Amino acid sequence: MNPTHTFDDARRAVEHGASVDEAAKGLVANLSEHERLWCLDGDAPTWAGLKFLNDDGYHKSVFVGAELDRIGFPGIRFSDGPRGAVVGNATAFPVPMARGATWDLDLEERIGDAIGRELRAVGANLTGAVCINLLRHPAWGRAQETYGEDPYHVGEFGAALTRGLQRHVMACVKHFACNSMENARFSVDIQVDDTALHEVYLPHFRRVVDEGVASVMSAYNSVNGEWCGQNHELLTDVLRGEWGFEGFVISDWILGLRDAGASLAAGLDIEMPYRMVRQQHLPAAIERGEVTWADVDRSVERVIATLLRFDHVLSAPSPSIDVLGTPEHRTLAREAAARSVLLLRNEPVDGSSVLPLDPAHRVAVIGRLADTVNIGDGGSSDVWDLSCRTVLAGLRDAIANVAHDDGTDLGRAAATAGAADVALVVVGYTYVDEGEYIGETDPSLMSLFPPGDEADVVDQFRGSLEALRHTTKPERTSDRPRMFSRGGDRSSLRLPHADVALIRAVAAANPRTVVVIQAGSAVITTEWVDDVPAIAQAWYGGAEAGPGLTDVLVGTVNPSARLPFTVPVDEADLPAFDRNATTFTYDRWHGWWRATREEITPAYPFGFGLSYTTFAVRDVAVSADGSQIVARGTVRNTGARDGADVVQVYAELPDADAPARLVGFARVDVAAGAEAPFEIIVPVDRLATRDSARRAWRPPTGQHTITVARFAGDPAATTIQLNPGNTAS
Known part of the structure; x- marks a missing residue:
């Protein structure tokens, strides 16, 4: 491979057969120490950045990190987006929880495509739109930003949004992990055993990683005694070791890590969005031997390799700013x-x-x-x-x-x-x-902030603000406090x-x-x-x-x-x-499967919803061949209006102490008086259970109860016993 001195050199190396990892390594080898450290946090100064944020900056500009002008490396350019591009006057789609209620993955992918187009138009190449923390309890303040209480359902929606977004930008999935409380998010430690963690609170993240998501954002809270932004078990052992994640990890905003060296060693690549904790303390941590330059290089290589991997997307022409709020996108929002x-x-x-x-x-x-x-x-x-x-x-x-x-x-x-x-x-x-809660926090957290900003960084930041496109603030927000609401x-x-x-x-x-x-x-x-x-x-x-x-x-x-x-x-x-x-302790029991175990009759069960017509699920057959379970049947529209039903497949495991699982679903459109077939394929590894001692998964064995229903606890459901390794009887 020829010497790699610029990002264009790295691109050419990939075009000529080098792997993105090889090209990234070659480029990093030619960076100065200052440039390598520069890539490990956001590019904005802390105090000037906070002042801009307080002036509604979150809606006016992308957040830039790891940009290196000398080598032509664009770095990351982040905008949020669970319900639309946050920068600019973009289209506001229904919140993710509303979209989760559609049980329509094709619709979610189309929404991701539209949001991705608008994000590119405002200058973003990375978005934190994929929020998939579980709704463990409906009091959670940010419930609206996720899709529901069930890890399979949430994971499929997160994957669909990721597919749509990543036609135009890199997607970042958040908040990793166990972030289902809001007021205490900066201080709470979540205690969770390995089985509950992997069977309930992580499967949806793994699903989105398997979909090819570019980035992961760590959470504010701690898990089992270590802050998520410097949690080696989560960021390295699980995310990279068990799941094979190839992208980069960013922190949550401002208070996303507490220790510069520990976060780098744990696997967090970029502190966002400011030059804050790492800028102050990482050089000394390297001097003390707490982390090495090899750790630095590893993180920088991950960032560069990921942008090379997505270069075919990010090098495509950006849509015009006129794409924001187009009739096509408004029609989709209405749908x-x-x-x-x-x-x-x-x-x-x-x-x-x-x-x-x-x-x-x-x-x-x-x-x-x-x-x-x-x-x-x-x-x-x-x-x-x-x-x-x-x-x-x-x-x-x-x-x-x-x-x-x-x-x-x-x-x-x-x-x-x-x-x-x-x-x-x-x-x-x-x-x-x-x-989202922006209220009182632990006063000791102020020690994380630098005493002042670097003058040259402030000058560069202010210069970038002068070139910003105008964004109009909606009249409806005029009575809100500056920055974020409480x-x-x-x-x-x-x-x-x-x-x-x-x-x-x-x-x-x-x-x-x-x-x-x-x-x-x-x-x-x-x-x-x-x-x-x-x-x-x-x-x-x-x-x-x-x-x-x-x-x-x-x-x-x-x-x-x-x-x-x-x-x-x-x-x-x-x-x-x-x-x-x-x-606080998270166990395996919440949502519909807890209600089932405790024999609690809900007011309205998971998966339930009425229509102006009526449906019947008929002729259900379930088979298994050792690698997958297939549920087939027909949905009959027994009413006078065209409509759509959602067929759901649930599995009870042989272990009576294990929660039941949603393992598949299909939305089926049926004309009035007609019927339509459905086929739901369930890979048998969806029924695997966690072997904590081996940090691995046990394949399913024994008799499983497979239920094909219209909602959890449906009295008209069809139930079949089978061993996933055999053919159903």
Whole structure:
């Protein structure tokens, strides 16, 4: 291989047959010590960077790391993006939890493609869009950023988003690992045994790694006594040793590591986003022999090799900035909003169901959120979309006679409802009630910050800001604090008292009352559910939330969403949750499989959702050939409307102490009165169990119970006993 002095030289070496690792190693060998250290953190100065962040910088510019002008190496250019590109005025898609409710992997991949296009247009080459921490408890403040409670379901959605994104940018999966508490994220230590870690809290990360994700972001919390940003077991033993991950690892923002040398030795490649802990302490750690230059080179080589691996993507022409908010992307956002609307209840009143609405009827739309742009968290996932449409706006497009009341006066709201044919009450949460937590932290963490910035780095940073494209701040954010909103874990799983009082007042005035819930995860409905005939969960539905919901309410789109989590009857039905904990134990038991073991009947089970038609799963057959299990059958649409159902495959293991698993699913579109076949293939290694002593996996043996159902606990399910190594009987 010829000498490699520039990134273009490394590209040419790869074109002529060198591996990306060889080309990266050759390039690193020609870097100075200063250049190699420069690649190990973000390029921005800490204090000037924080000042820019406080001036809404998260939405104005990508975060740059490891850029080396001398050799033409672009480094990483990061923007967040779970529900759309965070930089610029991009398209706001429904939050990931809403998209998880679609059970539609093709839709998620298309959304990833659209977000990826917009990210490239704003100058990003890396995005933290793939957030897949499990919803262990619905009080978690950032529940809306993930896809659900089940590791298989979450992993498949994370993989689908990754596929779409990586047509245009590198994807980063986060937060690795066990990051399912928000308020205590900077201080809590999660205690988790090897079996629970690998069978429950890591499978979805491995799935996304197997999909070829470019990068992994470590979490703030510690696991088994070591901070995730310097956790050798997670970042090296598991991620690289067991899984064969070939990309690079970045820290979470600002407080993502505590020790410069320990983080490097553990396998964290880039501290983001500022020259902060490593800039201060890594040279001395090398001098003391705590880490070596070989450790430095290894991390730099990983970063360069990954960009070489993705060079065919990143060298392609970037889309024009005009791609942000295109009609095509807004149509996709509307499709996703409609697909995500979850019909939980639709009881008849006077012999007919309340939904779908008749556009000729008078509709009263009531509640503080009915005419509010409510697209979710105000933290790092917020999208500055300038064209968001509310529930009220969507309904007025489709229904001629719509009256609106904000619900602040119960008597007036009841009178408005009573004068209508149907009343729609929009209730729930906002970014104030749940989201990323930017509140009080341990004062000792201030010791991680440098006393000042490097003058030359500040000059370079300020020069880069002068060239930024203008980004317009949405009017809806004008009353928020600078930087991020406070957010945090929920203090309650129930609706605010004022919302419950409003529901009851409206329902008393109009028996045909529909409740629409906007929230990022489960809301307990027990205290008021019997007061109303119809309930729909509409999540934080993105820029087209109003039109998408309207499409379902008037029947243009038949609801097909299914729950990505379990909705309990009462808080006591859930595992413990302490949002202020300093140490907490995660075991294998939460979600639908805990409810099954404890014989707890949920208000609404995992995988459940109603439609305007009805379905039956028939002619189910399950076979095994030693390498895979195949479930086949047909879905019959027994109603009068075209619709889609979701067939789900569950497995109970021979070990009575092991949780049951979701192991496959398929969304099936079926015309009215027709039937459609399904085939769900389950590789047998999806049933493997963890052998902690060997740090390996045991292949499945013995009789397994395979259940083909429409939701967890479905009484009409088909159950078959089989040994995965044999043919089913």
